[in-house]
Amino acid sequence: MPFNNLLGIRVTRRHKDGVTIECPLRHELSNLAGVLHGGVTATMADAAVGIAIHSRFLGTRRATTVEMKVNYFLPVSGKKIRARAYLLRVGSTLCVGRVDLFNDAKKLVGTALVTYMLLPRTEQKI
Numbered sequence: 001m002p003f004n005n006l007l008g009i010r011v012t013r014r015h016k017d018g019v020t021i022e023c024p025l026r027h028e029l030s031n032l033a034g035v036l037h038g039g040v041t042a043t044m045a046d047a048a049v050g051i052a053i054h055s056r057f058l059g060t061r062r063a064t065t066v067e068m069k070v071n072y073f074l075p076v077s078g079k080k081i082r083a084r085a086y087l088l089r090v091g092s093t094l095c096v097g098r099v100d101l102f103n104d105a106k107k108l109v110g111t112a113l114v115t116y117m118l119l120p121r122t123e124q125k126i
Contacts, residue, residue, distance in 0.1 A: 004047055007040065011051060018052040018085040018097065025080055036076035041101060045070055045112035048085035049097035053116055056090060062122075063095065067115040078104035085114075093118055 007029070013020040023029075023044055031037040046065055053063050082102045089096045094117055101110040 001047075001050075004051075007043065009044070009047055012082070014055055015084075015086075018087050019048060019055060020082060020084045021048050021051060022080050022082045025076070025078060033075070034077070036081060038070075038072060041072065041076065041081065041110055042068065042070050042112070044081055044083040044101060045085075045099040045110075045114055048083040048099045049087070049095070049114040049116060052085040052087050052097060053090075053095050053118075056087060062119040063116040064119060065114065066094075066117045068112060069114075070110060070112040072110045074103070074107060074109040076101075076103050076109050080104060081109070091118075 007023055009021055009023045011019055012022050025036055029037055029040045046068055050063065083099050085097050085099045087095060087097050094115060097114050099112040099114060100108060103109050
């Protein structure tokens with residue numbers, strides 16, 4: 001996805017129940033306090049669940065975020081942030097995932113609950 005590429009997000013591991021992604025930290029992603037902007041952390045949670053759903057359906061289903069709750073525990077600095085997504089429930093129209101967010105020291109810096117809606121299948125044009 002172009003937006004994920006812009007941030008530098010990459011998949012580092014695929015799991016049976018989700019994925020792990022990472023994003024390198026750089027100055028442009030900082031807030032005025034000099035730590036990672038919370039929007040980037042939220043984006044990591046959102047992207048992790050989206051990528052996990054994409055992997056689950058092998059790219060055959062489109063989906064979009066409908067709700068997200070993020071709890072921030074610690075400010076993030078260092079070289080990268082890592083997000084581990086777990087697909088908790090995959091239904092016919094909604095998917096719910098939990099994401100644990102970690103800093104370089106593998107400390108839990110936040111957690112999120114993300115709900116995606118599976119969009120109707122469309123006929124492919126030949």
